[in-house]
Amino acid sequence: MINQVNIKYDILSSKGLVKSSKTIQLKISQSNSMYIIHRALIKLLNKKRQGSANCKNRSEVQGGGKKPWKQKGTGRARAGSIRSPLWKGGGVIFGPKTKEYKTKLNKKEKQLALRNILYNKYASTTVVEDFYSTTNKPSTKAIIQKINTLKITTTNKILIIVAKKEPNIYLSTRNIKNIELIAANQINILSIINAKNIIIETQALDIIAKVYNG
Structure with a gap:
């Protein structure tokens, strides 16, 4: 009132x-x-x-189109792309993206x-x-x-x-x-x-x- x-x-x-x-x-x-x-x-x-914080996910990281090594026979863990979030330099899982804060x-x-x-x-x-x-x-x-x-x-x-x-x-x-x-x-x-x-x-x-x- x-x-x-x-x-x-x-x-x-x-x-x-x-x-x-x-x-x-x-x-x-x-x-x-x-x-x-x-x-x-x-x-x-x-x-x-500012809302300018931004991380690249695995689809935005450069490279990684080729399988790093073959699936079997190397003794190493299976890997499909160097863009995996498990790799150094790979994408970030659920990282911040550019946004505008409005109220x-x-x-x-x-x-x-x-x-x-x-x-x-x-x-x-x-x-x-x-x-x-x-x-x-x-x-x-x-x-x-x-x-x-x-x-x-x-x-x-x-x-x-x-x-x-x-x-x-x-x-x-x-x-x-x-x-x-x-x-x-x-x-x-x-x-x-x-x-x-x-x-x-x-x-x-x-x-x-x-x-x-x-």
Whole structure:
């Protein structure tokens, strides 16, 4: 059963002080929340699998058309082909073959899973009015200072959700080990699960409420 809940976020200023608050409405499923999240995670992980492992069976191994030796009189075991799985260099029995891993998940199910995990991560989510206002040049130092102002330690995994991945903020965060920058319309369930802290811009919060609330 899907319920509509109101989530109130405190919006912090550039100095880390509460400036205002914002309430968004999310449609979530409280009865099977973890089930739908698990399904969405499995689909994402399966999509990342290459599926390129491949072994040749005895029909694909080169050679072996001729019987190695005659059936009787040699004192050796009977052999019909050097392609036999019992021979070195022969085919592989029941070896892996190239395949594509697919898991079906409807678009609305994926959106529901994202809303559920965002709702579950409410306690570790921080909303800021403008995460990076210095637009004249990239600065990793300024990003770290901004995060410290929000009382978040950079030793933990941090997910920063912005309205748009501007070049300066991308260049400022790419060298920081535990920080992942992502646009609001491209969030995925694995990034949210892995993050210890989530930082969301106000404009990005509006995009999330609009795009994933279908």
